[in-house]
Amino acid sequence: MVEQAEEELQSIYRQIDQNALWNQQKVLQAFHKYQLADFHFTGSTGYGYNDAGREVLERVYAEVFQAEAALVRPHITSGTHAIALALFGVLRPGDQLLYATGKPYDTLKNVIGDAKNTANEGSLADFGIHSTYVPLQDDGTPNIDGLLQGITPKTKMIGIQRSSGYDWRPALTIQDIDRLVRVIRSVNKDVVIFVDNCYGEFCEPLEPTQVGADLVVGSLIKNPGGGLAPSGGYIVGKEPYVRQAAGRLTVPGIGGEGGATLGTNRSLLQGLFLAPHVVGQALKGAVLAAYVFDQIGMKTSPAWNATRTDLIQAIEFGARERLITFCQAIQSSAPVDSHVRPEPWAMPGYSDEVIMAAGAFIQGSSIELSADGPIRPPYIGYMQGGLTYEHCKLTILQVLEDLYSL
Numbered sequence: 001m002v003e004q005a006e007e008e009l010q011s012i013y014r015q016i017d018q019n020a021l022w023n024q025q026k027v028l029q030a031f032h033k034y035q036l037a038d039f040h041f042t043g044s045t046g047y048g049y050n051d052a053g054r055e056v057l058e059r060v061y062a063e064v065f066q067a068e069a070a071l072v073r074p075h076i077t078s079g080t081h082a083i084a085l086a087l088f089g090v091l092r093p094g095d096q097l098l099y100a101t102g103k104p105y106d107t108l109k110n111v112i113g114d115a116k117n118t119a120n121e122g123s124l125a126d127f128g129i130h131s132t133y134v135p136l137q138d139d140g141t142p143n144i145d146g147l148l149q150g151i152t153p154k155t156k157m158i159g160i161q162r163s164s165g166y167d168w169r170p171a172l173t174i175q176d177i178d179r180l181v182r183v184i185r186s187v188n189k190d191v192v193i194f195v196d197n198c199y200g201e202f203c204e205p206l207e208p209t210q211v212g213a214d215l216v217v218g219s220l221i222k223n224p225g226g227g228l229a230p231s232g233g234y235i236v237g238k239e240p241y242v243r244q245a246a247g248r249l250t251v252p253g254i255g256g257e258g259g260a261t262l263g264t265n266r267s268l269l270q271g272l273f274l275a276p277h278v279v280g281q282a283l284k285g286a287v288l289a290a291y292v293f294d295q296i297g298m299k300t301s302p303a304w305n306a307t308r309t310d311l312i313q314a315i316e317f318g319a320r321e322r323l324i325t326f327c328q329a330i331q332s333s334a335p336v337d338s339h340v341r342p343e344p345w346a347m348p349g350y351s352d353e354v355i356m357a358a359g360a361f362i363q364g365s366s367i368e369l370s371a372d373g374p375i376r377p378p379y380i381g382y383m384q385g386g387l388t389y390e391h392c393k394l395t396i397l398q399v400l401e402d403l404y405s406l
């Protein structure tokens with residue numbers, strides 16, 4: 001069945017290869033332009049001034065994203081931290097943040113805070129920054145009229161989340177983001193347009209900065225780290241905004257000039273070099289999963305033949321034990337921690353039990369194949385990543401075998 005699926009998917013795989021080739025060339029040309037050399041891998045200690053490798057890494061990112069500036073650091077703890085740096089960097093007391101793509105990703109809840117109920121932990125709300133969002137329409141697409149009505153003189157920043165995250169909705173393609181940016185610009189030239197690019201990098205030939213986004217951020221333990229970056233995040237975009245975010249990461253006055261890289265330059269650069277290919281492998285794995293699960297009668301989002309702009313594949317299992325079996329099979333096929341069995345548990349911050357499968361070389365890395373799902377009807381499992389297509393395929397075979405023996 002899987003071999004027949006692969007026959008059927010040849011033309012989609014060719015498009016994915018074509019896109020990977022294009023992005024590989026982009027990255028390679030940026031390395032050439034800035035003359036990446038062996039001594040750039042040395043890195044720095046202490047204050048981290050004059051770290052030539054870090055400087056090349058950031059120029060290369062700016063080039064790849066066609067942005068004025070970049071901040072790419074192992075000190076950025078997670079995607080959420082990168083997003084928070086962008087928000088805290090740009091927003092000032094009294095400003096409003098408006099999210100155009102529905103409720104922001106779960107982990108941003110504490111960053112945004114709640115004006116009525118402040119925990120006084122330094123959220124945006126604690127600083128008098130008000131956040132609101134425009135709910136998505138019933139079909140999961142942005143509500144343009146609602147967005148235009150939501151923009152007020154206080155709106156300083158508009159947020160766009162490219163990936164579907166853990167919602168059953170289509171991700172925003174670069175074309176969709178382009179359309180949103182044009183609509184926003186038609187009524188407001190100055191508002192800062194920010195894109196949460198997590199899981200989106202290198203899925204398409206262009207990035208959000210190339211269709212007019214002012215500030216774009218993501219995590220290095222997702223797509224652009226290529227599976228090699230041991231930690232970190234990036235922020236690319238207009239120079240004044242990147243500088244403001246850098247002032248939050250370190251301090252105003254030092255900004256991006258400091259920050260010892262402690263030997264991570266090689267992994268971040270080599271990871272970026274591998275990223276276009278790795279993203280292609282994960283995309284093929286996601287397409288294969290969508291196809292075979294569809295064949296055995298499950299609902300999938302996106303569908304196997306849909307346009308893809310992120311790595312997340314959602315599958316509706318319709319039964320608790322099938323979702324659990326799926327996650328356990330993913331765990332047992334992982335290169336690391338294959339001997340442990342994930343079980344649903346009451347994770348802090350979630351209303352239902354959650355099951356998570358991950359056996360990764362880098363803790364929490366989701367460019368490596370992983371899966372999770374909340375234990376509630378209709379029992380949707382989310383899978384993402386995969387460093388090699390072969391690993392994705394072997395894992396899908398294992399899932400099928402375990403589902404059939406239920």
Ligand SMILES: *Cc1c(COP(=O)(O)O)cnc(C)c1O
Binds near residue numbers: 080081163164219
């Ligand atoms: C992963 C992700 C984030 C950030 O999550 P971290 O776990 O903090 O890295 C934010 N937004 C989206 C859409 C994501 O997929």
